Amino acid sequence: MTDPDEEFHKKLLATFREEAEEHLGEITQELIVLEKAGITPGSPLLEQVYRKTHSLKGSARAVNFREIESVCQNLESVFSLMKKGEFNPDEAAFDLFHVAIKITRELLNGEITSGTSPAEVARSLRALISGPSGSAAVPREVPAPRTSPSTVKHGTGPDPLRGNEHPGPGTERATKGSSVAIPSDTEPPRQDRDGRQQPWGAASHDTWDGKTVRIAANKLDRLIAGSDDLLTTRLFMTHRMQELEEIMTRFGIWRWNHALVSNDMHRIREVSFGIRKTELPSDLVLPLERLVEFLEYNREFVTCLQHDLSVHARETEIDRSALEINTSTISDLIHDAVLLPVASVLQPFSGLVREYSRTTGKQVDLLIEGGDMEMDRRILEALKDPLMHLIHNSIDHGIEYPDIRAERHKNIRGIVRIKIAPLSGSKVGIEVSDDGTGIDRRVIRKAAVEKGIVSAEEEAALTDDEAIWLIFRSGLSTNPIVTDLSGRGLGLAIVEETVTRLGGAVTVSSEIGRGTTIRMQVPVRLATLRGVVVRSANQVYVLPMQQVRQVIRVQRSDILPLNDRQAIEFQGEKIVVIRLTEALGITEYLIPPGGSTQVSVVILAYGAGQIACIVDEVIRVQEIVVRSLGSQLRRVKRIAGAVILGDGRVALVLDALEIIQESIKGPPAVPARTMSSDAIKRILIVEDSVTSRAFLQTILERAGYLVQTAVDGMEAFALLREHEFDIVVSDVDMPRMNGFTLTEKIRTDVRISKLPVVLVTSLNSPEDQKHGLTAGADAYMMKTSFEKSNLLEIIRNLLERKR
Template sequence: MPLDRQALMQRLLASFQEEAAERLAVLDSELPTWQRGAPTPASVETVFREVHSLKGAARAVGLLEIEQICHAWEACLLALRQGEATFRPEQAAQFLQTLQLLKRAHGGDTLPPEQVKQACAALTLAAATPPTASQAPPATPATQRPTARPRGQTVRVRAEQFEQFAYHSEALRQARLQMAELNRRSQRLQADFQRLWQRRLRHEGLLGRLRQQLDAGQTADPAALRQLLDWQDWSQDLLNEMHGQSQTLRQSSGQLNHELGNLSEAHTRSVDALLQLPCRSLLDELPALVSDLAAQTGKQASLSLPDTELRVDKRVLDALRTPLLHLLRNAIDHGIEMPLERRQAGKPAEGRLSIELSQHSASHFTLLLEDDGAGIDTARVQARAEQSGLLPAQDGPLPSAQLLPLIFAAGLSTRQSASVLSGRGEGLAIVRAALEQLGGDIDVASTPGQGCRFILHLPLNRSSFRVVLVQVGEHRFAVPANAVRRNLRLPASALQQREGDSTLQFDGLYLPVRQLAEVLAVDAPPPSGTQRQLFLLGEGMQQIAVEVDQLLGDQEITLRALGKPLRRLRNLLGATVLGDGSVVPVLHPQDLYRSCLQRRANGQPTAVARAPSARRQARILVVDDSFTARGLLRALLETAGYAVQTANDGLEAWNALRQGQFDLLVSDIEMPRLDGFALTEKLRRDPALAALPVVLITALHRDEDRARGLEVGANAYLVKGGLETDTVLSAVQRLL
């Protein structure tokens, strides 16, 4: 799908400025050491890697002057690295002059073409100078080639946040000392208890003889009694001492627990603040995208954005990108009418979309996406739902409140055929699945002829959230607190039987009651006793009461993602580890609600038809050590409808591939730690990953490089070329 190149270029230029500043800073710290003597192989490798990445980033944004200088410098450094040229002391000054030239270009100066040409010629000449016998560096075996120092992604941190972290570090060190002292005391207390127990065992025979004498009516042995009384006095003294130690231990541990709790809260807030980004960082790119999408369909549309300072966890914003793109494509393709049709309906020719943001609690926010298009044709939704088996044949039209949620079912589309933007019935199913995986949900409202509204409810961060803990038999489960409408403790008589179903009359409504043990198919006896405990899921007339053995209360947890084999197991969102060390499953509230709908109170499935599973969105891993180049590829692929994850180098990509599930790998070749050739070779040797399609995108355009790429198992070998996107997208589409 075509991009708004101007908007994308502005974002990429901003990204390049940040990346180039960091790479130039690395060069600024490395090159002065070369004036004091010949550089080490590791230093040559570091400078080479930074220049190479800077060249790739400059090419991505079309900065030809920087690219040309870096290309010539890279060739010179490559000759030094491979021993094909000699390092001479005067080259240190030459390289520093080249660095100053790049700094000027990065700062916005226009370099005279003749100066660029002279700099490139001088570097090319240096690369062509062969080493002398006395100066030639020893050849480095291929297996021992020095690697650059790993360079991770960076985050800008304000000075006051550094001060906070320094304070947290000092407080943690103090807490560690206090904990060590408490551990020493507890060990001493345990040793005293062991002494008491061992002496008790040594007196076991004495106590037995005294009991026998008393049982036989004999006079107890005075010596034995005295020995027993001495032991009793010793034990009492030791117990008094142990009691004092335990009191001190309890007070100290309580104080330390309080201090660590405060420190943990403060540190969590500081880390959350680091992870939070303004929502505008995601939204600002969307108006240009909407205009571009509308132009593809012959329509006119604009998107207005809120003037907001709301900040949200970067991980939430990253995961929200793909659902938003799907919703915008759907709004333009299905909602916004053609200009002539809009004028005939008394509307302006240009369709209007808007996004509004509001924070309605300390942990959640709402995103409202609204358009002034034709709205959703519920009659057509009902007809398609009946045709696909989502609904049994009806005698008449159903209420819109019952029909609108069906648009999120996989495979349901009101279009007869797919268009360039949508129409396969998968987009909204993907949207709902992605939002639910975030711990959010989505609602829809529509007015025929006036437009449609999608309301997204989302968490502000993914670090932690509140859950309600419940007990079912011997099992404990956690339910996200934002999905639980009410917790109820009622007499058993409040539950009634209506038409074979267990129901509860609450707030004037008859709510169906489902037992959590039966819904989850876990072994547990049915609830008994005079009191029943339940929690409510759903909204309004769509609520369901879920019965459990015990409501244990609510608490804040840290959600842990499920491993690869369980990533989308029904009814499970993740897991958490409680303070006692026990692992508790966290239930997926939307899955749980749907499971309750499909099961009668007696445990038998209802006749509600089950929607077909959503077609999984293709996931692509993009690997490049230049985050400007990564940003370009990510923008291209996400706009084309793919889910994209990025990695900084080959080793990071290898770890991601082993832990995640991907349909395609797009990789640069020249990267630190593990290059694209070696990464592809590792894939082809791994039985689980050998069939993964691989696209290598690189600046290496020699025939031998291309042959090497195909030899190691790449499915496509593409040469980088700015914003030429058709070749990349056609290769991806062909392999998927």
């Protein structure tokens, strides 16, 4: 049995983590506002930061989180002096505050990934107020304040993805410091209960009025799952009603047949017992009399049964309709309960924008409009990564360095704006825009051809409006160097795929010199899906209606050859045709000869891609509740889940996006055979730190690569002369020969000049990245934000490019 004290402690920890995350998010937002507005002794906003830090310290002590308590204690001491006007923090001090918040979050999650220890942060905070000058060094992962290098405009400025024309002069704003999140001009300031205005970003601390309660998200998820089960029950009842209607139809057929023999029964009665009675054998009289009486009784019985069943059917239909209304109402109420303000997801972005803009040496403001708009929590969770990709893209590719913006008569502080607005049909529009340099279509075209995304002939046929859509193609990036945040060509592809899976759409507009806007249209909440139920190869499947463009019947003779494929012409377009069984890899199914001259075709569409799938039968369109296949089958190609149909059968829900993407590439691939030893890729790791070297070696060997190591650039270059490798993963700061020099020597050696090189280092300034690019590195990753999945993905992409 579970120890009650242990169970209580677990619940207490869960409550603490939830409260701490809420406090940390609010403190981050309020610190950014304070940094922008300046510190005023006795400021209400500063008082709130102080009180929340104090509360967090006390809560950490209660659950025995001593390291969090120590960090909060030192933060509280600094904030106390700031309240009294005895300490005025500079930019480096605010950097340290954000590092302290970041390390606290990592302690909450149970994993330190930033490379800075809590003790080091606590010492830095103490030194901040005890040092001779009132300041202290910031832990090493926080870049020192800097401006963009003067050479950046000659080759290391914004990615050539954006153009270079000058816009008109911008309006000057009295701002200083690094990136901050500031309120939308359209949002009125909040007011406290005395009518005084509160700064934007400040949280309300009214006392609990008993009208709201805190509920764990997993409980709400179970509640939603229960409401979805009600829909399944409703579908079962609908199916039962259809069965009742079929039974009623059979009674009608019985009545029609009974009417045919009613005259014969009347004649038998007259001949046997009536006025036209004739002599019958004595042994037939009684049986015949009983038979006639039973048939008469049977007629009356079936008539009454039909009447009773008809009444029952009508009452059941009334009950079914009431159940449908009630379940719909309950489902709506439950789904409304999981609606959250969009600002709850966007709140952490302001701190990330500040950190990322400091890392790149740019000055960026994040503006949020319409953050009070409410959306389904599950949709907001799904949109986190796409929004972060768009913000990264705007800062990395769009916003220029301060000196370049000044040359173009722009305010040196760039703007990334997120605007949320309601649309018709329970939709929400989310715009992410920047006032950067805009998208240069010529560079997009060139990159798409160079990376093999389109052929030169296809590129020439594209209009400018069509060419800009190439940015959503996976693998397209114009960044000449890959980092852990950009350059892999996946960000915007992830954005479009995520939004499409949610039943939304993405559009893009850009003007050279004035910026780019990405518009996403998504539903307010995840409603019940509708699906097209089809039969193919004697199996029933469901295709989500969101990706079904049209269901049609076509003549077999209208299916024409197109290169090495088949196609149909629909509304002036030629669409590739494939049998659904082929798309699913079912090769043993034989198409029956002869049969109808027409076939059923479902046209699936996703973005600019579409495919026509031939199926044996289109059964119906119905509401569906998609079920997970479980952890053992979490990722099955071309399968999105399963659904229980109204008759109780289980049908697979197909992933229309994967079917389209895989089918457009070409005929279904033959399953790969076991990889031979010659096909296994060899990686050379160059790292002087024993710990880091062993860590990287373990990651790559577990991923299936053959790994050899070297302790510095000199040993690595000697190995490269003696052995063949497919890629090099190297540190930068090493004795004898550093990573930059090693990369330069690789590029000047004809035999290995094309060898991909990934630099993994703690040197993260723009100057260092520029040095890596000049040396010839293909990717540049920072140890302070290292993630195993990013490294493996970068290596995989570089190896594919090499082929």
